[in-house]
Amino acid sequence: xxxxxxxxxxxxxxxxxxxxxxxxxxxxxxxxxxxxxxxxxxxxxxxxxxxxxxxxxxxxxxxxxxxxxxxxxxxxxxxxxxxxxxxxxxxxxxxxxxxxxxxxxxxxxxxxxxxxxxxxxxxxxxxxxxxxxxxxxxxxxxxxxxxxxxxxxxxxxxxxxxxxxxxxxxxxxxxxxxxxxxxxxxxxxxxxxxxxxxxxxxxxxxxxxxxxxxxxxxxxxxxxxxxxxxxxxxxxxxxxxxxxxxxxxxxxxxxxxxxxxxxxxxxxxxxxxxxxxxxxxxxxxxxxxxxxxxxxxxxxxxxxxxxxxxxxxxxxxxxxxxxxxxxxxxxxxxxxxxxxxxxxxxxxxxxxxxxxxxxxxxxxxxxxxxxxxxxxxxxxxxxxxxxxxxxxxxxxxxxxxxxxxxxxxxxxxxxxxxxxxxxxxxxxxxxxxxxxxxxxxxxxxxxxx
Numbered sequence: 001x002x003x004x005x006x007x008x009x010x011x012x013x014x015x016x017x018x019x020x021x022x023x024x025x026x027x028x029x030x031x032x033x034x035x036x037x038x039x040x041x042x043x044x045x046x047x048x049x050x051x052x053x054x055x056x057x058x059x060x061x062x063x064x065x066x067x068x069x070x071x072x073x074x075x076x077x078x079x080x081x082x083x084x085x086x087x088x089x090x091x092x093x094x095x096x097x098x099x100x101x102x103x104x105x106x107x108x109x110x111x112x113x114x115x116x117x118x119x120x121x122x123x124x125x126x127x128x129x130x131x132x133x134x135x136x137x138x139x140x141x142x143x144x145x146x147x148x149x150x151x152x153x154x155x156x157x158x159x160x161x162x163x164x165x166x167x168x169x170x171x172x173x174x175x176x177x178x179x180x181x182x183x184x185x186x187x188x189x190x191x192x193x194x195x196x197x198x199x200x201x202x203x204x205x206x207x208x209x210x211x212x213x214x215x216x217x218x219x220x221x222x223x224x225x226x227x228x229x230x231x232x233x234x235x236x237x238x239x240x241x242x243x244x245x246x247x248x249x250x251x252x253x254x255x256x257x258x259x260x261x262x263x264x265x266x267x268x269x270x271x272x273x274x275x276x277x278x279x280x281x282x283x284x285x286x287x288x289x290x291x292x293x294x295x296x297x298x299x300x301x302x303x304x305x306x307x308x309x310x311x312x313x314x315x316x317x318x319x320x321x322x323x324x325x326x327x328x329x330x331x332x333x334x335x336x337x338x339x340x341x342x343x344x345x346x347x348x349x350x351x352x353x354x355x356x357x358x359x360x361x362x363x364x365x366x367x368x369x370x371x372x373x374x375x376x377x378x379x380x381x382x383x384x385x386x387x388x389x390x391x392x393x394x395x396x397x398x399x400x401x402x403x404x405x406x407x408x409x410x411x412x413x414x415x416x417x418x419x420x421x422x423x424x425x426x427x428x429x430x431x432x433x434x435x436x437x438x439x440x441x442x443x444x445x446x447x448x449x
Contacts, residue, residue, distance in 0.1 A: 012070035028229020079279040087254035106187035107211030109149040120259035122183035123300040128310035131173040134257030136165035139172035197270035212255030220245035245284035319374035336416040357400040362386035377433035
């Protein structure tokens with residue numbers, strides 16, 4: 001169908017939408033491939049989405065769907081009203097990938113608050129900084145701590161920085177504060193991300209794939225576009241992509257945020273949308289926001305292998321490394337951390353006493369204090385972090401860590417941990433720069449010399 005005819009079909013569908021929505025059982029309309037005998041006919045039709053088909057003899061004339069609208073064919077798609085693919089602890093799929101992935105890639109489990117979903121792909125801003133893209137109802141409100149895979153202190157990756165949840169978009173991005181603001185242009189079990197693609201009317205049905213935390217790698221087709229309607233919770237949505245798995249299960253709770261990808265080969269996969277909804281009575285049916293709309297809303301682009309990203313030295317960890325590298329003592333602290341980073345994260349996650357201690361820590365406040373210090377090393381070391389005294393927090397953390405390291409014969413690492421704790425606690429009120437360089441604080445304030 002040529003572009004002019006398709007625009008006329010869109011207008012006919014939009015005018016017919018209000019009429020169709022007044023028919024009992026109808027909850028949406030779209031433009032998709034007409035099916036005859038269960039098989040795609042190759043012709044586009046104005047599709048009417050309804051909960052249950054009825055024999056024509058049982059349908060009053062005023063409730064019958066016309067065979068044509070303004071000369072364009074119609075078709076009927078039967079399924080229940082759309083719901084979000086959100087998942088909580090009491091509502092999980094049979095299969096769930098709870099593995100920890102580092103570096104971060106698309107198609108893996110993300111958690112925030114009491115919900116979990118899927119990291120769709122990595123996106124980047126013009127300054128090269130990278131972010132995790134998922135659904136807004138997965139990542140929650142701006143400022144929420146985001147974890148991969150589960151809500152545990154050792155699994156934090158960053159915080160939600162932008163979110164839009166409306167009739168046109170259900171998406172959010174999270175910063176990657178706990179790493180070098182970086183991830184990979186890759187989706188687990190699918191391959192490299194090479195760009196995006198705006199689905200054209202002449203491409204329906206378009207073959208797609210997705211990798212979700214709950215159902216893993218599944219395949220299907222975008223069979224309709226410009227899908228608008230009312231969800232089961234009575235919220236409206238507009239101009240979405242409608243996906244049919246056909247061959248079996250395509251989506252389940254926990255898959256929200258998955259990138260919908262048109263696969264070409266292992267090195268070339270084009271993102272076309274972001275999954276957010278499903279039919280509750282048919283796990284083969286999914287609904288996604290077109291990717292271009294999301295990218296425009298957040299001012300980002302999908303990360304590809306050829307894209308430049310923010311240099312490590314410009315990230316939070318990069319600045320911290322450069323700051324510590326100014327003195328021999330600081331270099332020793334960084335080396336101790338860098339060489340034992342995986343070990344430290346492992347023991348804080350798996351050792352009960354360490355895990356319990358870390359869960360009591362005000363981690364977001366600690367990260368914010370570090371960020372402020374790296375932006376301006378003359379910032380004073382705070383006396384409090386959240387509602388907690390800084391010195392008490394530091395010594396509580398060291399007590400738990402030091403005893404573990406001593407018991408496991410990690411004497412050198414124990415000494416570095418104790419030294420860093422004394423550095424911080426002995427310089428509360430002094431600037432981070434002075435503390436690192438051993439410059440004492442003057443009476444009544446920070447020595448700025």
